[in-house]
Amino acid sequence: MSALSRDDVAHLAGLARIDLSDVELDRMVGELGVILESVAKVQEVAAEDIEPMSHPLPLTNVTRPDVVRPSLGAEAALSGAPQQEQQRFSVPRILDED
Template sequence: MPAISRDEVAHLAGLARIEMNDAELDRMAGQLDVILGAVAQVREVAGDDVPATSHPMPLVNVTRPDVPRPGLSAEQALAGAPAQQEQRFRVPRILEED
């Protein structure tokens, strides 16, 4: 039995606002089913004695410390904006109200 149906793929595509035709939905359902099958195989192998990891090698955080520093004022940030409103960038609406 497939792990994900064509209708579920269509639902997810709708949530993501991705238009897909029937052929694309069928192909994506098959591809996602293969991926979910591989994940299921890994779950079967991993036992309680195997700790969860996000990376096979231990990683060290290489980012700088998060230290506050002076930034732009609202006026400076908006100085080059083509349109502004109430100290904010004014942009055209791209999504309809749901």
């Protein structure tokens, strides 16, 4: 059985600004208790021999090499723009400078 009480759950719900009914509070005592027990089991593992890791599986960065390739030039990219200025798209201002 969990050391978590109904008042503890009500307090946590209040901190989280979650309005729980009495039935929901009773159900959450059990559900949060299971979560706390599961965390306690994980903490029981002998961690001295285990190297800390960021992910349970080894990850390899799968980026492609950064190679310059032919691409769309500024003139071709702006060819369909309704307005352009200094080799850039020109769009109406929507925010003031303040």
